[in-house]
Amino acid sequence: MSNSNCDHIQLAGYEELPPEEMLLRAQSFYELMKSRRSVRSFSRRPVERKVIELCLQTAGRAPSGANQQPWKFVVVSDPEVKRRIRQAAENEERAFYESRASDQWLAALKPLGTDAEKPFLENAPYLIVVFCENYRLDKNGKKIKHYYVRDSVGIAIGILITALHHAGLACLTHTPSPMQFLRKILKRPENETAVMILVAGYPAKGAMVPNLGKKRLEEIALFV
Numbered sequence: 001m002s003n004s005n006c007d008h009i010q011l012a013g014y015e016e017l018p019p020e021e022m023l024l025r026a027q028s029f030y031e032l033m034k035s036r037r038s039v040r041s042f043s044r045r046p047v048e049r050k051v052i053e054l055c056l057q058t059a060g061r062a063p064s065g066a067n068q069q070p071w072k073f074v075v076v077s078d079p080e081v082k083r084r085i086r087q088a089a090e091n092e093e094r095a096f097y098e099s100r101a102s103d104q105w106l107a108a109l110k111p112l113g114t115d116a117e118k119p120f121l122e123n124a125p126y127l128i129v130v131f132c133e134n135y136r137l138d139k140n141g142k143k144i145k146h147y148y149v150r151d152s153v154g155i156a157i158g159i160l161i162t163a164l165h166h167a168g169l170a171c172l173t174h175t176p177s178p179m180q181f182l183r184k185i186l187k188r189p190e191n192e193t194a195v196m197i198l199v200a201g202y203p204a205k206g207a208m209v210p211n212l213g214k215k216r217l218e219e220i221a222l223f224v
């Protein structure tokens with residue numbers, strides 16, 4: 001039963017598909033997503049801003065705790081800002097690879113072939129810096145808590161990655177650690193925490209990716 005204090009409208013836009021059509025769609029979407037790879041070498045080729053805007057609008061359709069939509073996407077294309085982000089990220093990454101990371105962590109990263117050099121932060125046309133809004137301020141300046149913030153932002157990022165891939169772009173989830181420098185460089189307010197840089201653009205010609213596999217269905221899912 002819905003409570004009389006809330007405004008409900010008819011579910012619109014839901015279209016039931018015939019079972020065979022459903023299966024075909026599920027199969028073809030799986031095929032599409034099977035071809036998604038994290039890319040670390042990007043072309044400098046520009047990408048139309050409208051494509052990024054549409055992918056962000058798509059990400060903004062994600063479900064979120066209490067529909068608070070606790071995300072903010074700062075899209076960086078200015079070469080000088082990208083240069084500053086690269087410099088700050090590489091400083092953290094050097095400390096990570098040289099001393100901060102445990103041997104176990106470095107061993108886990110070995111198959112990826114990553115290191116402290118992050119040229120993609122300057123080469124890719126867009127760095128989409130994702131911030132969590134941990135709370136918001138009401139009109140009297142009172143803090144309004146947000147719920148399930150990381151979960152909600154994680155879902156939106158997943159949809160964004162999917163939308164970018166579907167649009168024919170490559171991306172990389174990059175998480176320099178720590179990444180407080182992003183709030184400073186991008187002059188974001190105190191209620192926002194940077195959680196990721198989504199590097200987006202065309203892959204460089206001849207881009208290489210590590211030869212990795214994914215777990216099989218039986219390893220990731222149980223039907224009980």
Ligand code: IYR
Nearest residue numbers: 093109114115174175176177
């Ligand atoms: N942030 C570092 C290290 C790194 C950590 C994980 I976990 C990865 O999946 C990949 C990289 C870097 O970007 O190199």
